[in-house]
Amino acid sequence: MAKITSVSPLAPAAFPNLPVIDGVRFATAEAGVRYQGRTDVMLAMLDPGSVVTGVFTRSATRSANVLDCQKKIGTDSDAGAAIIVNSGNSNAFTGRAGEGSVDAISEAVAAKTGLPANRVFTSSTGVIGERLPHDRIIAKIDDLVGALDAGKIAPAAKAIMTTDTFPKGACAEVEVDGKTVRIAGMAKGSGMIAPDMATMLVYVFTDAKIGRADLQAIVSDAADKTFNCITVDSDTSTSDTLLMGATGASGADVTGNAAFAQAVHDVFLDLAHQVVKDGEGATKFVEITVTGAATDADARTHAMAIANSPLVKTAIAGEDPNWGRIVMAIGKSGAAADRDLLSIRFGDIVVAEKGWVSAEYREAQGAAIMKQQEIPITVDLGLGTGQATVWTCDLTHGYISINADYRS
């Protein structure tokens, strides 16, 4: 793979200080799946009584691990659970051999931990179409189980990175009935990032007490508004997986608690934004809001057409307030639009209104916004009340450099 020599200019100053989630422990190992000299396997163990929920890619060519997780996720169990993740190889498009690798890893973890194999969730991320050397992972399971530690979420976030230039973590706390509920999670993702699925690898944990179906509803809704609203390159991964586990260790029942659902949303959004900020080659973080659409779905279609347009993304890379390309993207999106009702803003600056450039607009104003590291773009369609916000990054030489030499 391409050597990533520098951290994204959009990276947070530091990895956040994530709280311990009672009932979850982490360990990492150097299994040498593909990378040498770095950790590439992460094990998370959830205590008995935990519930596990998830959201997955809808790709028709999804990986053996995703298919296996989807089989296992819908059942209740008091046995606890394990999540084991490797980077360097996605185990996607590896046919029956890929399924065999998932089973072998699941059974090996089950044997060492006493869990039933259907409580072991696996993820793999990296190159597509090469057989996963699962023996290298299995050889490390003893070490991993022996090293489990509630304080090791930060190294876990590092072990799952591929082309990421920084590890991604986020957390939140909510007071419920006088008790503190904690949420902490990690994500990886940088390229092959597009919506319409769970997106990337994301693992979030909480000590809240909540039933599986209730947590799943919160997770699905929050994923739809966060991870499903980001795009780096319009390419949907074969491995996208989001797993969220709740241990119940806080003793605080969050069933029906809106503040908890909001906190889950906030943690997801933070992680989703970090993925965009680590978009391959990214130098700008772009928030695109579409209002006044005929429907929310139309607003999303327009916003994603703008966010995925190579011409819009290269203009932003060049700090060029080329709003004509936004008009183009709206025109091609397929959703309803009326040229003569359109307005476009960069930040608070009205650039275009009623189908033409605003009389007050001066290019220097747009250029100033484009120089910012975070660029808000708003389009109002003037048709109805539908709206959507999505997040993306610019398209730069860095993206080409990283991806024209990823594998060979």
Place this chain on the structure above:
Amino acid sequence: MAKITSVSPLAPAAFPNLPVIDGVRFATAEAGVRYQGRTDVMLAMLDPGSVVTGVFTRSATRSANVLDCQKKIGTDSDAGAAIIVNSGNSNAFTGRAGEGSVDAISEAVAAKTGLPANRVFTSSTGVIGERLPHDRIIAKIDDLVGALDAGKIAPAAKAIMTTDTFPKGACAEVEVDGKTVRIAGMAKGSGMIAPDMATMLVYVFTDAKIGRADLQAIVSDAADKTFNCITVDSDTSTSDTLLMGATGASGADVTGNAAFAQAVHDVFLDLAHQVVKDGEGATKFVEITVTGAATDADARTHAMAIANSPLVKTAIAGEDPNWGRIVMAIGKSGAAADRDLLSIRFGDIVVAEKGWVSAEYREAQGAAIMKQQEIPITVDLGLGTGQATVWTCDLTHGYISINADYRS
């Protein structure tokens, strides 16, 4: 705009030697619409008795010129016709002022040529959202009309270029009832090229005798199989226009003549391929064929998902036989696919079959194909008889360089 300093490595050796089409004359001028020191206006005059047909972008934000052509194209007239095209400014998203520019140019050409204004077809290509300085064009109409010459199609093809690195022409001849029917055409296009419309600016002429409705049917069908099957960057222009005029001067009636329809298709395909070969930053010409799909529409969806995938296109730029990214693109396309029935070929090399890499495949074989300038990729889905072929180019640093500094 970015300075294009070198001709595409995929360019043909020379502009073809296009035949004179009896009944059509061309002229060009330097109007200084945006560019200095080069021609930027082209006038084509068709003799009385000619029919004119067209296909246009379906963009919801299409230009004033496109809307005007669409109004004019569906009527019969014996008066002849004019086509006047400028480069440098697309007259798109210019509100009522844009419509005024189209009317002003149409009326000025009509006044000088004796045509009714509704027989003057206009196109504009270039930057979006800036008012067209139509007076500069109108000031050149006398010169243009005075310079009309049947032999000047080659300079006409040059005058309509924007980021194109070479002018694009193609021709064909068919014998009909002992008479020779000639077809000659030109195209411009390099970026903002995506299908689902007519695509770019294309002007094709023939001396065949044929009714408007019959010619329109041939043109629509051929455009669908050629221009609508190419993509450079998935971005659909606001100005895409294809006009085809038939003067009847050969005296050969081609109504219902399959060889003529085939020849029109061949000229369109040649021009479409030249547009891809002049794709911004292109170094590879890629033909993607999908077979065995449930329907032709599904095959096209898969083929376009591959052709538009930034990760596939950057892999090709890097001469990396990264077929896993093709699997990814099929998975995300939304059309039906079964991982375990998929096969992929690079040229004649079977890379993957039945959901996994072929046992005989060696990476050196794929790498050898990737070194070619023209790369054929075939995917068989194993589901049905649907098929489609589309054409694209790679995604390189050149595309970023051109588009991160187009306007400012």
